[in-house]
Amino acid sequence: MNEVISVRGIAVWAPGYNDLRSWLCGSRDEAIEAPSSRLLSVRARGRASLLTRMFAEVIQQALGESGTDPGAVPLICASAFGEIQITGQLLEMMNRGSGALSPARFQNSVHNAAVGQLSIATGNRLYSTALSAGDDTLLVALLEALAWLRIEGGETVVAVADESPIPPFNSRLCFTPLACALHLTADPSASNTYGRLVAVRMTENPPGVDLAPEMRDNPCAIGLPLLETIAKRKSAILPLSLAKGPGWCLEYDANEVCT
Amino acid sequence: MTLPTTSRPELTIVDYSTCNALGMSNAEVIRSLRQGVCGLRPHPNFEGAVCGAVPEPLPPLIFQLSEFDTRVNRLAAVALEPMRSSIQKAIRRWGADRVALVVGSSTAGIGTTEEAYTAFKQTGSLPSGYRFEHKHSYSNLVYVMRQLSGIRGPGYVVSTACSAAAKAFCSAGRLVSAGFADAVLVGGVDALCQITVRGFRSLHILSDRPCRPFGKERNGLNIGEGAAMFVLEREGEGPARLLGWGESSDAYRFSTPAPDGSGIISAMQGALRRSGLVPEDIDHINAHATGTRINDAAEGRAIAEIFPPSVRVVATKGYTGHALGAAGAIEAALSIMAIEHGWVPVSLGAEPLDPEVPLQVTLRSEPVPSRFVLSNSFAFGGSNACIALGSTV
Numbered sequence: 001m002n003e004v005i006s007v008r009g010i011a012v013w014a015p016g017y018n019d020l021r022s023w024l025c026g027s028r029d030e031a032i033e034a035p036s037s038r039l040l041s042v043r044a045r046g047r048a049s050l051l052t053r054m055f056a057e058v059i060q061q062a063l064g065e066s067g068t069d070p071g072a073v074p075l076i077c078a079s080a081f082g083e084i085q086i087t088g089q090l091l092e093m094m095n096r097g098s099g100a101l102s103p104a105r106f107q108n109s110v111h112n113a114a115v116g117q118l119s120i121a122t123g124n125r126l127y128s129t130a131l132s133a134g135d136d137t138l139l140v141a142l143l144e145a146l147a148w149l150r151i152e153g154g155e156t157v158v159a160v161a162d163e164s165p166i167p168p169f170n171s172r173l174c175f176t177p178l179a180c181a182l183h184l185t186a187d188p189s190a191s192n193t194y195g196r197l198v199a200v201r202m203t204e205n206p207p208g209v210d211l212a213p214e215m216r217d218n219p220c221a222i223g224l225p226l227l228e229t230i231a232k233r234k235s236a237i238l239p240l241s242l243a244k245g246p247g248w249c250l251e252y253d254a255n256e257v258c259t
Numbered sequence: 260m261t262l263p264t265t266s267r268p269e270l271t272i273v274d275y276s277t278c279n280a281l282g283m284s285n286a287e288v289i290r291s292l293r294q295g296v297c298g299l300r301p302h303p304n305f306e307g308a309v310c311g312a313v314p315e316p317l318p319p320l321i322f323q324l325s326e327f328d329t330r331v332n333r334l335a336a337v338a339l340e341p342m343r344s345s346i347q348k349a350i351r352r353w354g355a356d357r358v359a360l361v362v363g364s365s366t367a368g369i370g371t372t373e374e375a376y377t378a379f380k381q382t383g384s385l386p387s388g389y390r391f392e393h394k395h396s397y398s399n400l401v402y403v404m405r406q407l408s409g410i411r412g413p414g415y416v417v418s419t420a421c422s423a424a425a426k427a428f429c430s431a432g433r434l435v436s437a438g439f440a441d442a443v444l445v446g447g448v449d450a451l452c453q454i455t456v457r458g459f460r461s462l463h464i465l466s467d468r469p470c471r472p473f474g475k476e477r478n479g480l481n482i483g484e485g486a487a488m489f490v491l492e493r494e495g496e497g498p499a500r501l502l503g504w505g506e507s508s509d510a511y512r513f514s515t516p517a518p519d520g521s522g523i524i525s526a527m528q529g530a531l532r533r534s535g536l537v538p539e540d541i542d543h544i545n546a547h548a549t550g551t552r553i554n555d556a557a558e559g560r561a562i563a564e565i566f567p568p569s570v571r572v573v574a575t576k577g578y579t580g581h582a583l584g585a586a587g588a589i590e591a592a593l594s595i596m597a598i599e600h601g602w603v604p605v606s607l608g609a610e611p612l613d614p615e616v617p618l619q620v621t622l623r624s625e626p627v628p629s630r631f632v633l634s635n636s637f638a639f640g641g642s643n644a645c646i647a648l649g650s651t652v
Contacts, residue, residue, distance in 0.1 A: 071510075081396055082418065087369070090454050091376040099457065106458030107514050107639055110365065111397075111418035116640020119508040125522065127506040128642070129426055133415035134398025140415035144430060147437035168379050169372070169391035200439075202356060248413075 005149050007194040009065030009157075009183035010227045011058040014176055014215075019061060020231055023224075039070060040121050047104060048117060049086050051079065054161045054179035055114035056121075062157055062181035066191070071122035073183070074148060074156040075115050078131040078141035080219035081162055082111040088166035114161075137162075137219045138180075138226075139240035139248045143200065149186040157183045160220040176214040180223035182230075194230050195254035206239040206247040226250065270432055271651070272489050273497035274345035277592040278337045279485030280311030280579045285341070289596050292578060292604050293624065299469040299481050299580050305456045309469060311483025311580025312451055313337075324403055326393045329368040330450035330484075332403045334585075338446065338486035339407050345490045346408045349442040353492070359440035360404055360414035361431045363424030363447035365584030367416070368394045370452035400448065412440050418584065421547075423447060424487070425587030425636035425644035429504040435493050446488035447588030455583060456482050462514065470550030470581075471608040472574035473559065473620045480549040483580025487588035499595045502536070502631070502647040505529020509641025516554055516637060520561025523635065526643035527565060530633060534647040538566045542629040543603050543621070545594045547637045548574035549581050550608075558635065559616035571625075572618045573597070577607030587636035591646065594632045598650045601628045 012020045013035050016028040035057035037045050045053065055077050063070050086109040093101050107113070112130035119128055127148070133140040138160050145158045161179035164170055185193065215221040222242050229236045235254045241247045278284065280298025281291035291298065302310040317333035319325070324332075339346070349358050375389040393399055397416035405414055413434070417427045424447025431443035449455075459465050459482060466479035491501060506529065509522035516522065531537065544562060548555055562572060575593050582589050597603055603625045610622050632648045 080398060087372075087454075090458075091373065094373065094453055094457065095377055095380045099453075101454070101457045101461045103458070103461040106454070106461055109454070109458075110420045110639050112420055112638070112640045112642055115419070116508075116513055116642065119510045119641060120513065123510050125508050125510045125525065128508050129417060129430070129506075130419050131415050132397035132418055133401060134396060136398075136413070136415070140413055143413055143434070143439055144415075147430070147433040147439055150437040151433055165391055165395075168376075168385055169395070172390075173392060 004186065004188050005146060005197045006185050006190060007182055007230055008185050008190060009062040010230050011061035011181045012227055013054050013057045014178045020227060024228060024231060039118060044117055044121060047108065049083055049108060050177060051083055051161055051163050052114040052117055054177060055159050056118055058179040058181035059118065059157050059159050062183040066183065068183065071124045074126045075118060075124065075128040076141055076145050076156060076158045077115045078137045078160045079162050080132055080134050080137045081165060082132060083109045083113050084163055084165050135219050135242040138223050142240065145184055146200065149184060153186045155183065155185045157181060160223055162218050162220045173217055175218040178215060178218050178220045180220055180227055195252055198251040198253050200248060200250055202246060203249045204246050206249050207237060209239055270435055270501040271492050271495040271497045272499045272501060272595065273492050273495045274342050275487065275489040275592050275595055276338045276341045277485065277487035277589055278313055278334065279582060279589050280313060280483050283313060283315050283337060292593065292596065295605055295607060297469050297607055298578055308456050308465060309467065309481045310451055311481055313485055320403065324406060326390065327399050327403050329371045329394055331364065331367055331448055332400060334450055334484065334486040335400060335404055335448045336407060338488045339404065342488060342490060346444060349490055349492055350409055353441035355409055355411040357412055357441040358410045359412035359434050359443045360401060360410050361417060361427045361443055361445045362400060362404065363417045363427035363584045363587060364397060364400060364449055365418055365420050365423055366449045366452050366455060367397045367400055369454055370450050373453050408444055410444055419642045420638035420640065421583050421586055422636040422638035422642040422644045423584035425634065425646055426506060428501060428591065428646045429506055429644055431491055432501055432504055442490065442492040444488060445491050446486065447585035448486035449484055449583045449585040451482060451484045464551050466550060469608055470576055472548035472550045472576050473555050473606060473609045473613055473616050473618065475611045475613045477550045477552060477555060479551055480576065481580035483582040485579065485582050485585050485589050487585065487592040497651065498599045500649045500651060502649045503530045503534025504647065505533065505645045507643045509643065511641055514639050516557040518557055520557045520564060522641055522643045523558055523561035523637065524564055526645040527561065527633060530645040530647045536631055536647060540631050541566060541570055541633055543571035543573055543632055545590045545632060545634040546572050546574050547635040549576055555616060559618050563617045569619060571603050572620045573604055574606040574609055574620065575604065587634065587644065590634050591648065594634050594648050598629050598632060598648065602626045603629060
């Protein structure tokens with residue numbers, strides 16, 4: 001059983017922001033509409049949804065901080081709405097002509113499209129999974145990762161990403177796409193770590209968070225204050241859910257860094 | 260919760276319930292299974308495609324949950340109903356915050372969204388009762404199950420297509436083993452919908468007759484639906500135990516398994532390792548066995564690679580169809596029925612067997628005790644999961 005879970009790498013991608021540094025500086029580049037997603041082959045990139053490309057990008061960036069091979073780390077991808085853009089394309093196909101679907105689009109509509117494509121692209125034959133829990137999506141992805149690390153040890157990368165629902169379903173729910181990732185390790189001797197995840201606990205009054213208006217409805221946006229805290233090397237108790245009322249928090253200690 | 264040190268627990272399945280093409284309750288399902296009833300028939304809503312629909316209309320959700328009334332949530336509610344007292348007992352024993360919820364699903368409310376989108380195309384507006392936030396996403400399934408059960412621990416959906424429910428068991432086992440929960444309501448649920456039926460048709464792997472897993476004449480799969488739910492506790496008494504689990508990725512192709520079965524072998528070996536069993540201990544294997552030529556051949560090679568030729572292999576999708584994200588849970592329920600009742604079901608449709616599949620596929624219902632059973636589930640993206648179940652005696 002492994003007790004010390006540390007952060008080795010973190011990453012963010014959103015339109016206009018290629019990485020965590022540009023996000024933290026607020027240096028928006030209007031030309032950035034899609035990530036480079038170099039983990040995927042050129043062919044796979046061309047077919048992949050923005051969601052899958054965002055997952056590929058943040059996983060590569062988070063693992064890249066320590067030079068970790070993406071083919072050798074369990075992948076945990078979580079999303080509240082999943083491949084919603086491709087689902088929209090399938091709905092449209094169903095209502096046109098014969099109503100037949102594209103087999104490629106159908107395959108890529110599954111919630112585990114990103115982990116499947118990434119495991120193929122990187123030759124990763126380990127455990128991977130795809131989860132969903134609405135406003136609790138980051139929370140459950142972290143719990144899944146912590147449970148894995150406590151039992152199996154080693155490392156894992158946790159990524160959350162979401163795109164806004166498609167018309168006509170976005171009248172009440174419209175937000176900017178966003179992806180966040182954390183590379184976690186249970187290896188106490190791992191180098192180049194940030195701080196340590198101390199505890200995950202239910203709290204009656206979780207601390208509030210101040211999110212940009214275009215991000216407020218994105219279930220993954222709750223990851224932004226966490227990653228900002230880690231990047232700025234602060235210790236804090238941070239909320240893990242956008243849900244109102246009593247909620248789960250993460251206690252993060254920036255001072256216990258392995259070097 | 261601070262991360263407490265925990266030892267490897269014994270995980271007991273204290274209760275379970277399923278509804279699927281064979282029936283609306285455990286009693287109906289086991290009766291149909293014993294009688295060799297096939298639940299597959301042409302479905303008028305899917306251009307006559309042979310499907311495994313549940314045999315009765317599904318009752319609507321209670322009034323307080325009417326905004327969340329979708330077919331998948333109704334299926335979950337039907338499976339939960341017989342387990343109310345077991346769930347309440349777990350909550351009283353461990354506390355509502357210490358009971359988690361992990362469900363496998365691949366469709367959630369997409370069937371309702373399909374109808375809403377078609378209405379939108381025809382009329383220019385969504386149906387008045389449709390709200391995307393309440394009907395479509397996986398979180399609605401979690402919400403409805405929480406409301407019906409009273410569970411307040413962490414709740415989520417594992418959605419890895421056809422391996423989802425088996426992986427829900429793996430996640431549930433880890434949550435308890437790691438000390439994040441003392442009990443888990445775990446299972447799987449999926450409903451028939453146009454996208455899955457038409458999607459598999461587009462891949463040319465839908466069979467136009469009831470599927471023939473491992474059979475010489477197999478030519479594809481049938482889509483099914485249903486739910487199966489289980490109360491899993493750190494310790495207790497019940498019909499079966501979750502002994503172990505294994506997961507792997509093929510890293511081969513998105514919708515074709517590695518032909519040498521290497522990913523499947525890795526998942527089965529993982530389940531054996533965690534459960535402390537060796538291949539000779541396994542009494543029968545509930546195979547994923549969808550009825551497609553390539554998938555059954557890869558699984559057959561994998562099983563033959565590590566198990567003795569005498570191990571019985573059961574294929575149950577000839578009864579229920581392939582319930583996708585619910586399949587692993589439904590087949591875990593069928594496996595527990597075999598353990599409880601000391602018999603192994605016939606692999607419906609398998610005869611005559613494919614001589615290229617070197618397995619002891621069950622062709623007759625046999626009254627033999629099963630102490631240790633493996634159940635396999637595989638999926639798009641090369642996602643593999645295997646769970647090990649055991650008797651409590």
